[in-house]
Amino acid sequence: MEVVILNDPAAIGRVAADTIESLLTRKPDAVLGLATGSSPLAIYDELAARCAKGQVSFRGARGFTLDEYVGLPPEHPECYRNVIDSVFVSRVDFAPGAVVGPDGQATDIPAACAAYEEAIHSAGGIDLQILGIGTDGHIGFNEPGSSLASRTRIKTLTRQTRMDNARFFDDNLNAVPTHCLTQGLGTIMAARHLVLVATGHNKAEAIHHLVEGPVSAMWPATIMQHHPHATVLIDDAAARRLQLADYYRETYSSKPDWQGI
Numbered sequence: 001m002e003v004v005i006l007n008d009p010a011a012i013g014r015v016a017a018d019t020i021e022s023l024l025t026r027k028p029d030a031v032l033g034l035a036t037g038s039s040p041l042a043i044y045d046e047l048a049a050r051c052a053k054g055q056v057s058f059r060g061a062r063g064f065t066l067d068e069y070v071g072l073p074p075e076h077p078e079c080y081r082n083v084i085d086s087v088f089v090s091r092v093d094f095a096p097g098a099v100v101g102p103d104g105q106a107t108d109i110p111a112a113c114a115a116y117e118e119a120i121h122s123a124g125g126i127d128l129q130i131l132g133i134g135t136d137g138h139i140g141f142n143e144p145g146s147s148l149a150s151r152t153r154i155k156t157l158t159r160q161t162r163m164d165n166a167r168f169f170d171d172n173l174n175a176v177p178t179h180c181l182t183q184g185l186g187t188i189m190a191a192r193h194l195v196l197v198a199t200g201h202n203k204a205e206a207i208h209h210l211v212e213g214p215v216s217a218m219w220p221a222t223i224m225q226h227h228p229h230a231t232v233l234i235d236d237a238a239a240r241r242l243q244l245a246d247y248y249r250e251t252y253s254s255k256p257d258w259q260g261i
Ligand code: F6R
Pocket: 034, 035, 036, 037, 038, 039, 040, 066, 067, 131, 132, 133, 134, 135, 138, 139, 140, 141
């Protein structure tokens, strides 16, 4: 696992955008895994700016979102389908229908989850998966106790996650859905490159477990320690509980520019 500690979210956005731009140059029909939430916004801003300048194009690319709330009407602005459209998809040049998500409206949820797994498989799998991390260590919405081999399925959100996300629902905890469909940890682990972004003090404990803790379903993101190509992009605040922070800084600063993440 490579740990990159940078000063600010914009710098994190640039490093992640560099690797996505280089992937799309090598493979214009690349498949991206897209997270919602606050953490990836700097990446999406940077990619939208580069796309506007003609530096990168998503014309041949496809996207799969990580998760979706269950129980919100489809027109609700916090449906992740609508969020990803407004923060990213509508700002770049994806072909119509190229970005899809799990169907939070499905009446047959197991069938919808199986169909989502099949769609990812038929697209050739995910080349690069963008991830945030919950304060309780979730990735996607794989909450503590999730099977480390899980596939797309319905999950119950923890009270902590619902409190964390209440800021998107006018601070009204009761308005935050209790369930979601999420790619499983096994689904996420099948992506060829994982790029996780975290900023701020409130992520420091989860980052400490992810990078330096034992692999455990209690901190689901720790499964990433088993991934052959996982990159963790964090700011100083999120890095503050890392024992080897100086080593990670030194390693990244001595890396040749051409190498990327
Ligand atoms: C969102 C997702 C979640 C978030 C996580 C962090 O699609 O899968 O795992 O990445 O809850 O959220 P933020 O970035 O808002 O702190």
